[in-house]
Amino acid sequence: xxxxxxxxxxxxxxxxxxxxxxxxxxxxxxxxxxxxxxxxxxxxxxxxxxxxxxxxxxxxxxxxxxxxxxxxxxxxxxxxxxxxxxxxxxxxxxxxxxxxxxxxxxxxxxxxxxxxxxxxxxxxxxxxxxxxxxxxxxxxxxxxxxxxxxxxxxxxxxxxxxxxxxxxxxxxxxxxxxxxxxxxxxxxxxxxxxxxxxxxxxxxxxxxxxxxxxxxxxxxxxxxxxxxxxxxxxxxxxxxxxxxxxxxxxxxxxxxxxxxxxxxxxxxxxxxxxxxxxxxxxxxxxx
Numbered sequence: 401x402x403x404x405x406x407x408x409x410x411x412x413x414x415x416x417x418x419x420x421x422x423x424x425x426x427x428x429x430x431x432x433x434x435x436x437x438x439x440x441x442x443x444x445x446x447x448x449x450x451x452x453x454x455x456x457x458x459x460x461x462x463x464x465x466x467x468x469x470x471x472x473x474x475x476x477x478x479x480x481x482x483x484x485x486x487x488x489x490x491x492x493x494x495x496x497x498x499x500x501x502x503x504x505x506x507x508x509x510x511x512x513x514x515x516x517x518x519x520x521x522x523x524x525x526x527x528x529x530x531x532x533x534x535x536x537x538x539x540x541x542x543x544x545x546x547x548x549x550x551x552x553x554x555x556x557x558x559x560x561x562x563x564x565x566x567x568x569x570x571x572x573x574x575x576x577x578x579x580x581x582x583x584x585x586x587x588x589x590x591x592x593x594x595x596x597x598x599x600x601x602x603x604x605x606x607x608x609x610x611x612x613x614x615x616x617x618x619x620x621x622x623x624x625x626x627x628x629x630x631x632x633x634x635x636x637x638x639x640x641x642x643x644x645x646x647x648x649x650x651x652x653x654x655x656x657x658x659x660x661x662x663x664x665x666x667x668x669x670x671x672x673x674x675x676x677x678x679x680x681x682x683x684x685x686x687x
Contacts, residue, residue: 402575404568408433408481408509409488410501412474414676415518416490417443418547421450424471425460425548426576431473431481440474447472450548478508485510486572488541490518493644498522499530502538506531514565516541520641521588521596521648524558535560539569542589543578545637553578554589587652588645596645596658602630603661606681613681631681634664635674639681643668 405428409420412434420430420443434440451465460468475481487505491497498517505515515538517527528538540556553573557566566582573580583589588596602620606613617629634642643665649658667673667680674680 402428402568402571404486404572404575405429406431406481406484407486407488407572408478408484409490410434410478410505411490411518412436412439412443413490414545415543415547416488417446418545419488419490419518419543420472421447421468422543422548422576422578424468425451425454425464427471428572428575429471429473431475431478431484433475433478433481435476437476440476444472444474478504482508482510484513486514486516486568488516488518493520493522493641493648495522495526498527502527502530506534513537514539514568516569518543521592521645523587523652524556524561524585528558528560536562537565539565540583540585540589541569541573542591544591551577551579552591553580554583554591555580556583556585556589558585587649592645593649596642596649599630599634599642600646600658600661600664602634603664606631607661607663635680635682635684638674638676639664640668640673 407423407428408431409416410433412432420432423430432440432443447469451468454460455462455465487509489498489501489505491501498519502515515531517540519540520542524538524540528535531538535558538558539561542554542556544550544552555566555569570580602616605611605616613631617631620626620629643660646658646660671677672679675684678684
């Protein structure tokens with residue numbers, strides 16, 4: 401159980417829209433906030449499509465789907481969500497963007513609201529610098545894509561994060577049907593500290609002619625029992641996201657082994673970002 405009745409999700413991209421939907425299907429009201437009207441429309445369409453599919457597959461009733469949709473409020477300004485007791489930032493993986501948003505979140509939400517970030521690699525302590533004496537209310541709440549399906553939430557305390565903030569975050573994640581697991585505030589936490597260097601090495605294997613992309617993936621699937629090969633997974637995550645996370649690891653840990661593979665950098669420069677752009681390592685139907 402959780403005492404939090406409503407949350408604000410700042411950012412309506414893939415992760416933000418998934419977090420808002422997961423909250424709503426768990427009976428928690430969600431404000432879906434984004435400055436882009438087009439992004440809000442995409443989030444709304446995604447919510448409707450996902451709920452309709454849930455009804456078709458008999459995972460929920462039409463009444464439950466309609467009730468979940470009514471729990472989501474779409475807003476172009478976070479001020480519309482100022483009554484929420486918990487705010488989750490789900491913007492791009494850029495520390496400057498996140499610091500700016502957290503400054504606005506501190507000014508918008510009440511003095512008791514928890515300020516969480518869905519960052520997948522950036523220091524929680526660094527982000528918390530932007531909120532001054534509210535740093536005890538800042539925490540990492542790293543969901544995984546696709547949010548409605550993936551059970552894990554990495555919960556990351558910053559240097560100043562209070563036990564009360566941690567407890568409330570774990571309770572919220574549990575109420576949303578997730579399994580919260582703690583990780584320390586180090587670059588990449590656990591998941592991306594391990595996963596991203598493996599993906600980066602798969603790009604090197606391709607670049608150096610060790611094997612074609614399809615064969616790199618098939619070997620890792622059959623040999624390591626991965627459900628998805630590392631290069632296909634990179635497309636699913638977004639090559640730009642993989643690149644940005646590797647740069648965080650490189651800057652924070654200071655080891656050349658974390659620098660993004662030249663081929664990965666080249667694909668990003670060419671706009672081949674994966675599923676979302678229609679082409680990355682592989683060809684995809686445009687989303």
